[in-house]
Every structure is written in structure tokens, then in C-alpha cells.
Amino acid sequence: MLGAAADSLDILLVFAGLFSAVLTTFVAQTSQSLSIDNSAVTVSLLVELVSVQRAALTGASLSDIASANLSPAIERTNIWVNALWFTSLALSLASALLAVLCKQWLRQYISFSAVSARERALIRQFRYDGMEKWAVRTIIGLLPTILHLALGLFLVLEYTS
Structure with missing residues (x-):
């Protein structure tokens, strides 16, 4: 019972580690789409600044100048993709954590100190x-x-985006 469980946990740990590494690469790339495009904000502010200067030179009203668009234009699909990929990464890491805890439980289950056979049997039954x-x-x-x-x-x- 313990040998088969330990072997399957080893396989799960390897898979979870490899999958988490690959998924982290994807998340690192796609999470950049959630941040504000600083170059677009800079261009928008420069256009507004030039418009203000032109209005000041020509005597036009400053209230007619359109304000710079500083709100980020983040697509809903980017938010969903990142949210679900972060969820996938969290599930993968949680399964790796649980696998490590189970491996520790199994290792503790089979460890015995130098005690009598009766005490070993009682300890084994307590652990079981x-x-x-x-x-x-x-x-x-x-x-x-998971x-x-x-x-x-x-x-x-991956296939819908």
C-alpha cells in the first residue's frame, strides 16, 4: 500500500513541477497584457499638452480641449485567460504541496525507533x-x-485564445 502510494506521489510531483514551470512561463507572458501601456499614455498626454499650448497661443478656450485618455484598455478575454491560468497554477502548486505532505505522512508512517514489537504495533495502529x-x-x-x-x-x- 505504501510503496504504490509513494511511487504515484513521486510521479505526481514530477508532473506538477514540470507543468507549473511551463504554466508560469505562459502566465508571465500574458500577465503583461493586464498592465497599462505606458507609451500610449505618454502619447495621449503629449497630444493634450500640445493642444493646450496651441489653445494658449491662439486664445482658444481650454475647456474645448479633450482630456487625455488615461484609462487602461484591457480586454475582457485577457482578464479571463489570466484569471483561469492563475487558477490553474494555484491548483498545480496546491497539488504539489499536498503530495509533499502525503509523502511526509507516508515516511512518518514507516519510521520506527528502536522499541519493542508491542510498542511498534501500537504506534503503527495509532498512525494507521x-x-x-x-x-x-x-x-x-x-x-x-486536481x-x-x-x-x-x-x-x-490555450485552444480558445
Whole structure:
């Protein structure tokens, strides 16, 4: 039971690490589309400044000059893509964290100090009861589902964007 669980956790950790690294690259690139385009803001402010100077030279009213557009033009699709990719990354990292915790539980489960056979049996039963209480096998079984969900979010958005 423990060997199979530890092996599957090793595979999950490798996959979660590789997937998180790839996803982080995508998130780093697409998250730049959420920031304000500084060059567009600069151009808009320069146009307004030139208009103010022309109005001052010609004696025209300053109230007729259009103010600079400083609001960022962020598309809704960029917001959705980034939100779902960040969610995918969070799920991937959460599954990696849970896998590490499960590996620690399994390692603790099989570790024994130099005690009598009776004490080892009592300790083993106590640890087994704790694993059942905390549903460690269920958590290990859910980790692939969490990673599949994260991968699904990534792939759906990758092909729709």
C-alpha cells in the first residue's frame, strides 16, 4: 500500500513541477497584457499638452480641449485567460504541496525507533488510525484529479485564445 502510494506521489510531483514551470512561463507572458501601456499614455498626454499650448497661443478656450485618455484598455478575454491560468497554477502548486505532505505522512508512517514489537504495533495502529481519520488515501487519490483540472483549464484556454 505504501510503496504504490509513494511511487504515484513521486510521479505526481514530477508532473506538477514540470507543468507549473511551463504554466508560469505562459502566465508571465500574458500577465503583461493586464498592465497599462505606458507609451500610449505618454502619447495621449503629449497630444493634450500640445493642444493646450496651441489653445494658449491662439486664445482658444481650454475647456474645448479633450482630456487625455488615461484609462487602461484591457480586454475582457485577457482578464479571463489570466484569471483561469492563475487558477490553474494555484491548483498545480496546491497539488504539489499536498503530495509533499502525503509523502511526509507516508515516511512518518514507516519510521520506527528502536522499541519493542508491542510498542511498534501500537504506534503503527495509532498512525494507521490517523491516516484513516485524515483520509490520506483519499487525498492521494484526488491529487491526479486536481492536476487534471489544472491541465484542463490550461488546455481549454490555450485552444480558445
